[in-house]
Amino acid sequence: MSNDEGRLNAPAFAKLQPDRQMTKSPSSLVIRAWSFFGNILGMKLIEVPAPGFDLAMTLDSGQVFHWEESGGGFVGAIADIAVYVEQRRNVLKVRGREMPAKSSRRQPLSTMVAHYFGLDHPLAEICASFPNDPIMIAARNFCRGLRIIRQPKWECLATFICSSMKQVAHIRQISKALREEFGIARKAFPERGRTIDNYVVHTFPSAARLAKSSERELRKCALGYRAKNLLATARLVSSGTADLEAWSSLSDANLRANLCNLPGVGAKVANCVMLFAYERLRAFPIDVWIERVLRQQYFPRNKRIATGQLRTFSENYFGEHGGYAQQYLFHHARMNKNAKSRARTAAAGK
DNA sequence: ATACAGGCTCGCC
DNA sequence: GGCGAGCCTGTA
Numbered sequence: 001m002s003n004d005e006g007r008l009n010a011p012a013f014a015k016l017q018p019d020r021q022m023t024k025s026p027s028s029l030v031i032r033a034w035s036f037f038g039n040i041l042g043m044k045l046i047e048v049p050a051p052g053f054d055l056a057m058t059l060d061s062g063q064v065f066h067w068e069e070s071g072g073g074f075v076g077a078i079a080d081i082a083v084y085v086e087q088r089r090n091v092l093k094v095r096g097r098e099m100p101a102k103s104s105r106r107q108p109l110s111t112m113v114a115h116y117f118g119l120d121h122p123l124a125e126i127c128a129s130f131p132n133d134p135i136m137i138a139a140r141n142f143c144r145g146l147r148i149i150r151q152p153k154w155e156c157l158a159t160f161i162c163s164s165m166k167q168v169a170h171i172r173q174i175s176k177a178l179r180e181e182f183g184i185a186r187k188a189f190p191e192r193g194r195t196i197d198n199y200v201v202h203t204f205p206s207a208a209r210l211a212k213s214s215e216r217e218l219r220k221c222a223l224g225y226r227a228k229n230l231l232a233t234a235r236l237v238s239s240g241t242a243d244l245e246a247w248s249s250l251s252d253a254n255l256r257a258n259l260c261n262l263p264g265v266g267a268k269v270a271n272c273v274m275l276f277a278y279e280r281l282r283a284f285p286i287d288v289w290i291e292r293v294l295r296q297q298y299f300p301r302n303k304r305i306a307t308g309q310l311r312t313f314s315e316n317y318f319g320e321h322g323g324y325a326q327q328y329l330f331h332h333a334r335m336n337k338n339a340k341s342r343a344r345t346a347a348a349g350k
Numbered sequence: 351a352t353a354c355a356g357g358c359t360c361g362c363c
Numbered sequence: 364g365g366c367g368a369g370c371c372t373g374t375a
Contacts, residue, residue: 062356164357170373171356224371229358266358287356308365330356 048092048110052123054145055087061146061331062168063276065159065175066204075188075201078116079152082188082201085113092117095188118147126281126321135297136325139332146331148275148324153244154237155204156277161230161264162223163272170222175204177221182209210234229264236262252280267311275323284314284322293333 059067059074067076073086073093083096096109114120123145130136162174182205210218211234218227236242242262247255255278259270271285286294286307294310295303298317318325 160356161358165355165371166357167355167374169375173373219371222372225358225369226371264358268357272356285356289356306365334356 044094044096044109046094046110046113048094048113048119049090050087050092050114050117050119051090052145053087053090053092053117053119053147055085055092055117057143057146057331058117058149061143061327062334063272063327064149064151065168065172066179077186077201077203078112079155080184080186080203081109081112082186083113084188097186116150118149121147121281123147126324129319129321130325130328131317131319135293135329139325139328142332142335143328146328148281148327150279151277152204153273153277154207157233157237157244157259157262157265157269157273158204158207158210158230160269160272160276161233161262162226164226164264164269174222176202178210178218179204181205181217181221182213207234207237211238226264232263233265248278252282255280256283271323275327281321281323282315282319284311284318284326286311286314286326287330289330289333290314290326293329 055074059076067074070084071086073084075082075084077083078096081096083094085092085094087093092113094109094113096113127140130140158178159171159175162178163171166174179202183202184205185200185202188201210230213231213234215227215231218231221227223230233242237244242258247258250258252274255274256267256270259265259273260267265273268285268287271283274280274283275285284290291307291310294314295305298313299305299310314322314326
């Protein structure tokens with residue numbers, strides 16, 4: 001492994017070797033060099049067609065918390081593969097390592113990327129299934145290209161156990177701390193012009209790894225009272241008592257019930273995991289943002305409506321892709337609020 | 351500075 | 364079986 005990592009320095013060296021055929025653009029020269037040596041090393045530079053996709057918005061919509069902006073793109077991990085991805089119009093440019101040939105999960109990088117980002121979701125059909133009310137229309141127009149991604153189950157579950165009573169910025173910190181403390185370091189291809197050493201991506205630690213840790217260790221990652229829940233759930237998952245993969249075949253109701261039996265998982269977290277890791281596009285997580293939207297926009301005259309009634313309403317009203325509708329409403333509300341608070345700050349500054 | 355955050359759990363009615 | 368308080372900690 002160390003041998004392999006050492007050889008990753010080769011592409012940097014490649015920049016010193018001019019390619020006679022490439023004279024116009026220095027950056028394309030570098031890309032070709034990256035590509036050439038990358039292929040030798042098992043690192044690929046590929047392009048994935050991605051029409052109807054907005055990478056930046058998707059990664060900033062509060063469904064995934066570990067991608068970091070870098071140059072024109074983002075560095076992160078898809079399962080255990082370190083990846084750099086940037087969007088150029090309708091194409092994703094991706095650098096990442098192919099799975100080892102002996103791996104049983106081996107599949108082309110392009111397939112992995114397309115699957116992870118939900119590029120096969122029929123977005124036009126999904127949006128057409130939303131209710132046609134003004135609030136939903138505004139959210140839909142605002143969130144063009146926002147997709148629900150397919151996250152690894154354990155990673156998603158563990159991250160959302162950590163999310164309770166936390167703002168996005170803090171969830172990111174927790175995710176990063178867990179990865180750096182317990183995950184496996186992987187070198188990632190940087191964007192052009194940076195040295196490779198700047199880019200280490202950490203995989204999300206397995207349930208088995210976290211099960212071996214202690215509540216004290218976990219608390220060092222600023223988990224607070226969530227540490228106990230995360231540890232208990234990690235033990236259930238790693239022991240096989242909770243078989244996350246096998247749960248894929250369960251009905252929505254049974255899957256939700258099983259998830260809610262896990263320590264630290266209530267209806268909100270269960271719905272997030274169903275939506276972001278189990279492809280249950282109907283799951284409708286209700287957090288404080290969505291609850292605010294539902295109350296203010298859909299029930300402005302009924303301030304005393306019970307939370308349970310909101311749940312029943314949202315499950316029926318938003319239809320078969322309610323989870324997508326929820327994500328659009330959520331992101332729209334969050335971005336509006338941020339814009340408003342920025343405007344206030346700017347106005348106050350004058 | 352000091353509420354308050356993308357909740358869950360438990361104890362109390 | 365619904366309701367409220369407590370839990371940890373960083374951010375706005």
